[in-house]
Amino acid sequence: MPTVSMTVNGKQVSGEVEARTLLAQFIRENLELTGTHIGCDTSQCGACVVHVNGSSVKSCTMLAVEADGADVTTIEGLAMDGDTLHPMQEAFRDNHGLQCGFCTPGMVMSAIDLVDRNPNPTDSEIRDWLEGNICRCTGYHNIVKSIAAGAAAMRGQKAAAE
Amino acid sequence: MYDFSFQSPASAADAASALGAAEDGKILAGGQTLLPTMKQRLAMPSDLISLKGCRDLVGISSDGSTLTIGAMTTHGAVAASTEVAKAIPALSALAGGIGDPQVRNRGTLGGSLANNDPAADYPAAVLGLGATVVTTKREIAADDYFQGMFETALDDDEIITAVRFPIPQAAGYAKFDNPASRYALVGVFVAKTAAGPRVAVTGAGQGGVFRASDIEGQIASGQEPNSASIDEGELNGDIHASPAYRKHLIGVMAKRALASAG
Ligand SMILES: Cc1cc2nc3c(=O)[nH]c(=O)nc-3n(C[C@H](O)[C@H](O)[C@H](O)COP(=O)(O)OP(=O)(O)OC[C@H]3O[C@@H](n4cnc5c(N)ncnc54)[C@H](O)[C@@H]3O)c2cc1C
Ligand code: FES
Ligand code: FES
Numbered sequence A: 001m002p003t004v005s006m007t008v009n010g011k012q013v014s015g016e017v018e019a020r021t022l023l024a025q026f027i028r029e030n031l032e033l034t035g036t037h038i039g040c041d042t043s044q045c046g047a048c049v050v051h052v053n054g055s056s057v058k059s060c061t062m063l064a065v066e067a068d069g070a071d072v073t074t075i076e077g078l079a080m081d082g083d084t085l086h087p088m089q090e091a092f093r094d095n096h097g098l099q100c101g102f103c104t105p106g107m108v109m110s111a112i113d114l115v116d117r118n119p120n121p122t123d124s125e126i127r128d129w130l131e132g133n134i135c136r137c138t139g140y141h142n143i144v145k146s147i148a149a150g151a152a153a154m155r156g157q158k159a160a161a162e
Numbered sequence B: 001m002y003d004f005s006f007q008s009p010a011s012a013a014d015a016a017s018a019l020g021a022a023e024d025g026k027i028l029a030g031g032q033t034l035l036p037t038m039k040q041r042l043a044m045p046s047d048l049i050s051l052k053g054c055r056d057l058v059g060i061s062s063d064g065s066t067l068t069i070g071a072m073t074t075h076g077a078v079a080a081s082t083e084v085a086k087a088i089p090a091l092s093a094l095a096g097g098i099g100d101p102q103v104r105n106r107g108t109l110g111g112s113l114a115n116n117d118p119a120a121d122y123p124a125a126v127l128g129l130g131a132t133v134v135t136t137k138r139e140i141a142a143d144d145y146f147q148g149m150f151e152t153a154l155d156d157d158e159i160i161t162a163v164r165f166p167i168p169q170a171a172g173y174a175k176f177d178n179p180a181s182r183y184a185l186v187g188v189f190v191a192k193t194a195a196g197p198r199v200a201v202t203g204a205g206q207g208g209v210f211r212a213s214d215i216e217g218q219i220a221s222g223q224e225p226n227s228a229s230i231d232e233g234e235l236n237g238d239i240h241a242s243p244a245y246r247k248h249l250i251g252v253m254a255k256r257a258l259a260s261a262g
Helices: A023-030 A085-092 A102-119 A124-130 A141-161 B012-021 B033-038 B075-080 B082-087 B090-095 B101-106 B109-115 B121-128 B213-220 B243-259
Strands: A001-006 A012-016 A049-054 A055-058 A071-072 B004-005 B026-030 B047-050 B061-062 B064-069 B132-133 B138-140 B162-167 B170-177 B184-193 B196-201
Touching: A012 A023, A012 B138, A023 A049, A049 A102, A049 B162, A055 A102, A055 B101, A071 B004, A085 A102, A085 A141, A102 A124, A102 A141, A102 B101, A124 A141, B012 B026, B012 B047, B012 B101, B047 B184, B061 B082, B064 B082, B064 B109, B075 B090, B075 B101, B082 B090, B090 B121, B090 B170, B090 B184, B090 B243, B109 B162, B121 B162, B121 B170, B121 B184, B121 B196, B170 B243, B196 B213, B196 B243
Parallel strands: A001 A071, B004 B047, B026 B047
Antiparallel strands: A001 A012, A049 A055, A049 A071, B061 B064, B064 B162, B132 B138, B132 B162, B170 B184, B184 B196
């Protein structure tokens, strides 16, 4: 069986996997990081979105062997010291951006990739960007609000750091 | 998904020999079509040969008359490229309208063309611009490359390495997307070239992407494009749109594509 090694949330990990193991399965089953969800079998829902080398991807549509050597961030890697949420997570909490929470990890990971590329997105840019993230509960309105607020908080954090 | 053996060669030439040697091998590019197909067991290759290590297949360059894009260049990289935006802005917009951001971060030009989905976007640009598909064996003109739904001129052990797009005087792409998948219900690419206009239609034809020569003639003679002469019997009908509706959309999308070409 192939062996893969990668950095996940800042930690070096490795494991033996079947070639057909999806990155999502490796994250959930081998690493036991179950924040990354699997909501479909057709690459359409976005519950499984993680960052690979800084870009958001659907971890259900990438083989673990394809991520060999990569730098991966999952939802668990955002609040690094455990207690302080990432500003985007905080914004989802403050703006009621979730109901059941199933889509939320993917929404948050997707949103952070958007803000990394476009620090001040308009509501319509946010809605466009969410094409690949499906939510059965919220009707999206509060998700868009959360992402706009999260973007503002991320801008503030960046300005403070400079 | 059934298991397979996995290889990751470092060049397109090595990948082509691995593909030739495998019992029932398949190339893995971005995996955005192949992996979902394998999950459904519609494909069950014995070997997957990944192109991710083939650095020779990635990149965008322009010499002022031709824009060359490597087969492994992602849709996202094409959409974000200033080189592409300068040479063929319609191509940037097309790439930026494929699927969703995560599909664009992984999906590639070569994968889209090898797959030749009848509702895919890139085939319209490649045929509309009269591009050349460069492979590990030869160069194939767009007019000879697309051979029907999911069919191409590629041999079993042939790999697309790059596409060369001649830079047109102007070009535009308009797609009426399927609201669920974002694939084209109908997409029309119009290019104004020194040799006259070229018009390619995706999403509508039973045989996949096709050139609409009557619309090319209308544009050449300064008329407003219309789809009156398109044979409805050659068009797709499904739960999303009937052949008659698709025929109508071809005219509407041609007008919009022409207007966006300016
Ligand atoms: C949710 C979703 C929405 C989508 N929406 C759209 C859309 O709106 N418009 C659109 O056009 N597409 C859409 N796609 C498809 C997407 O563009 C794919 O990225 C593309 O069709 C395949 O590219 P890939 O790099 O992922 O190829 P893969 O899936 O890796 O491969 C596809 C096929 O091509 C072969 N192949 C790959 N590269 C080469 C090569 N260089 N030489 C020879 N053979 C090769 C493979 O063996 C395989 O048979 C969508 C996909 C998803 C999952
Ligand atoms: S689980 Fe639905 S897109 Fe990955
Ligand atoms: S909060 Fe339930 S699916 Fe989005």
